[in-house]
Amino acid sequence: xxxxxxxxxxxxxxxxxxxxxxxxxxxxxxxxxxxxxxxxxxxxxxxxxxxxxxxxxxxxxxxxxxxxxxxxxxxxxxxxxxxxxxxxxxxxxxxxxxxxxxxxxxxxxxxxxxxxxxxxxxxxxxxxxxxxxxxxxxxxxxxxxxxxxxxxxxxxxxxxxxxxxxxxxxxxxxxxxxxxxxxxxxxxxxxxxxxxxxxxxxxxxxxxxxxxxxxxxxxxxxxxxxxx
Numbered sequence: 119x120x121x122x123x124x125x126x127x128x129x130x131x132x133x134x135x136x137x138x139x140x141x142x143x144x145x146x147x148x149x150x151x152x153x154x155x156x157x158x159x160x161x162x163x164x165x166x167x168x169x170x171x172x173x174x175x176x177x178x179x180x181x182x183x184x185x186x187x188x189x190x191x192x193x194x195x196x197x198x199x200x201x202x203x204x205x206x207x208x209x210x211x212x213x214x215x216x217x218x219x220x221x222x223x224x225x226x227x228x229x230x231x232x233x234x235x236x237x238x239x240x241x242x243x244x245x246x247x248x249x250x251x252x253x254x255x256x257x258x259x260x261x262x263x264x265x266x267x268x269x270x271x272x273x274x275x276x277x278x279x280x281x282x283x284x285x286x287x288x289x290x291x292x293x294x295x296x297x298x299x300x301x302x303x304x305x306x307x308x309x310x311x312x313x314x315x316x317x318x319x320x321x322x323x324x325x326x327x328x329x330x331x332x333x334x335x336x337x338x339x340x341x342x343x344x345x346x
Contacts, residue, residue, distance in 0.1 A: 119284055119293045122149040122164055122239070129294040131282055134203035134222040137179050138172035138229040141222040142325045143304050145170050145231055147297040149239065150218075150281065152269040155289040163241030163269045165259050167233055169326040169333045171309045173219070175199055175228025183323075185309060185316025188228040199228040204282035206292060208266070210273040215263025218271050220281065220294065234310065234324070235260050235334045238268060245269075261334045303328045310336055317342030 126149060134141055145167050153162045175188030175196075183189055187196045187209065198207040199221055207219040207230045219230035236259045238245045245258045245268040252258050259265040266272075270290065271279070279287040281294040309317050309324045317339035326333045338344070 119151050119153060119162070119291060122151060122295055125298050126295040127298055129204060129282055129296045131203045133296060134220065135224055136222060137224070138174055138222055138231050139179065139323060141220070142170050142172040142231045142323070143300050144296055145220060145233075146304055146325060146327050147301050149295045150233065150236075150269065151240075151293045151295070152271060153291045154270040155286075161241065161244045161270065163244050164239050165233075165236035165265060165269055166239050167236045168330040169235035169324070171232040171234055171325070172323040173230050173232060175223065178223060178227040178229050183316065183321070184314060185312045185321065186229075188230075192228070196228065198278045199223075199230050201278070202280075204280060204294065206271065206276070206279050206281055208271050208273045208277040208279070211263055216266040216271055216273040216276075217262040218266050218269070232262055233265055234262050235326070235332050236265055237330070237332045256331050260332050301327065307336070308338075308342070310334060311339045312342060313339040314341050319344070 148167045151164045153160050173186040174183040176191045188199045203222045205221045218233045223229035238258045259268045275288040281292040284291045284293045305328045306322045
């Protein structure tokens with residue numbers, strides 16, 4: 119898969135072997151390339167990441183994360199979160215949407231960074247074909263379910279795909295490219311739509327590029343309003 123442009127370097131396991139809260143800001147401006155093979159061609163879509171959220175697993179970091187899929191330990195569903203950094207944890211949301219996370223954490227711990235939104239910078243026609251309801255380019259990957267649809271990653275077949283080596287996984291390949299330096303225009307705040315305390319200002323674990331039009335619309339989760 120081709121190098122997407124200047125000021126980016128291939129992601130490594132070492133670069134992602136830190137707590138999700140540390141990795142999340144570095145993913146802003148990163149590019150995820152996904153190639154999905156069809157019977158006649160290989161459909162490649164690249165997305166520049168503009169919004170992410172950090173999630174820690176059980177025993178990870180100085181405080182427990184009640185919003186994480188891995189908060190109670192390892193299960194069949196979250197097993198990828200406990201694996202090597204750089205794999206993608208792809209899960210199903212509301213029984214419909216496939217959401218994509220970059221696995222990161224020191225060895226023996228679990229964590230991931232949810233890819234909430236981005237700008238499609240290559241393969242726009244393919245993304246529109248996958249998301250015919252999108253009215254504008256801005257909306258193609260504006261939200262985690264939309265991003266998953268646009269790049270063509272699906273649960274459960276693509277869960278665990280390796281974005282470091284680009285190895286083929288269920289007729290798809292993925293590569294992640296990181297900015298050389300962390301951006302200066304990063305904003306933080308509560309996570310979107312997360313219920314209870316995990317979605318309040320006590321967990322300002324959402325990161326986004328200030329003023330970027332592809333960033334998703336914020337909404338409080340159930341029981342997580344500003345007074346919660």
